[in-house]
Amino acid sequence: MPxxxxxxxxxxxxxxxxxxxxxxRVTLHRADLRRPFPDGLGQRLTGATxxxxxxxxxxxxxxxxxxxxxxxxxxxxxxxxxxPDAIGKHDHVVFETGxxxxxxxxxxRRFGSLDLVETAAADAHPLLSGIGPEPLGPDFxxxxxxxxxxxxxxxxxALLLDQRIIAGLGNIYxxxxxFRAGIHPARAGxxxxxxxxxxxxxAVPQVLEEAIAAGGSSLRDHAAPDGTLGYFxxxxxxxxxxxxxxxACATPVERIVQSGRSSFxxxxxxx
DNA sequence: CACGATACCTGTAAGC
DNA sequence: TGCTTACAGGTATCGT
Numbered sequence: 001m002p003x004x005x006x007x008x009x010x011x012x013x014x015x016x017x018x019x020x021x022x023x024x025r026v027t028l029h030r031a032d033l034r035r036p037f038p039d040g041l042g043q044r045l046t047g048a049t050x051x052x053x054x055x056x057x058x059x060x061x062x063x064x065x066x067x068x069x070x071x072x073x074x075x076x077x078x079x080x081x082x083x084p085d086a087i088g089k090h091d092h093v094v095f096e097t098g099x100x101x102x103x104x105x106x107x108x109r110r111f112g113s114l115d116l117v118e119t120a121a122a123d124a125h126p127l128l129s130g131i132g133p134e135p136l137g138p139d140f141x142x143x144x145x146x147x148x149x150x151x152x153x154x155x156x157x158a159l160l161l162d163q164r165i166i167a168g169l170g171n172i173y174x175x176x177x178x179f180r181a182g183i184h185p186a187r188a189g190x191x192x193x194x195x196x197x198x199x200x201x202x203a204v205p206q207v208l209e210e211a212i213a214a215g216g217s218s219l220r221d222h223a224a225p226d227g228t229l230g231y232f233x234x235x236x237x238x239x240x241x242x243x244x245x246x247x248a249c250a251t252p253v254e255r256i257v258q259s260g261r262s263s264f265x266x267x268x269x270x271x
Numbered sequence: 272c273a274c275g276a277t278a279c280c281t282g283t284a285a286g287c
Numbered sequence: 288t289g290c291t292t293a294c295a296g297g298t299a300t301c302g303t
Binding site: 273274275276277278279281282283284285286287 | 289290291292293294295297298299300301302303
């Protein structure tokens with residue numbers, strides 16, 4: 001589910017519930033997700049007060065006053081359920097804070113992960129150290145894209161999905177950004193024109209900002225951190241629109257599979 | 272090194 | 288209706 005805008009939305013929603021609050025109880029309903037939980041996770045968090053909820057790439061970071069940072073990844077199906085009516089089957093970790101709020105880390109497919117590292121070393125965490133610049137930050141722009149695309153044979157789609165190049169883009173927003181920039185997803189990176197790279201440099205932050213503003217786009221199994229389901233309806237220009245009219249030229253949107261993943265594009269607008 | 276394919280796990284929806 | 292199959296927003300790892 002979650003790409004950068006969804007994780008951003010989740011962390012923004014978590015902040016008012018957690019920041020300034022102490023973890024009274026942390027209950028683990030299993031010992032691992034994608035990987036084992038770190039030793040002493042519950043003890044290290046219990047009694048700690050949350051200082052900040054933030055995001056890096058698709059990772060949510062929760063800093064505590066003990067100098068620890070919880071690093072959580074929502075995988076494909078992860079959600080943070082706030083004040084759930086009941087603890088369900090896939091609520092793997094349950095956090096109870098001093099304000100009486102309950103947050104459950106729910107992840108049916110268990111592709112997510114949860115780790116705890118020293119805050120000072122968070123950037124050096126093996127999951128985070130190799131990740132490229134934030135697309136909404138100052139280091140992203142035409143120069144970065146031009147450098148990353150130059151001489152590359154890999155398709156534009158694959159380059160944008162590569163977290164070492166840019167942080168936080170996933171299948172949906174890559175499809176949308178390529179559409180806006182008029183770039184065919186299968187075009188080799190090195191053959192994308194300068195003009196289209198420039199359009200892409202503008203399109204990437206644009207699609208992300210719009211999604212964040214919309215409260216995070218979502219598919220059917222995504223919920224806002226406060227449980228609100230109101231933003232299910234966001235539709236995309238090309239993502240998931242196979243056979244539907246391109247919003248720009250009305251040509252039917254096509255789907256191809258690249259590296260086992262669906263790419264949606266307009267065959268007339270994207271080259 | 273660059274790139275593609277596959278595995279991980281479960282739920283949902285479409286197809287027969 | 289029931290069973291089977293395809294597919295899902297991510298990442299790590301293993302071939303070629």
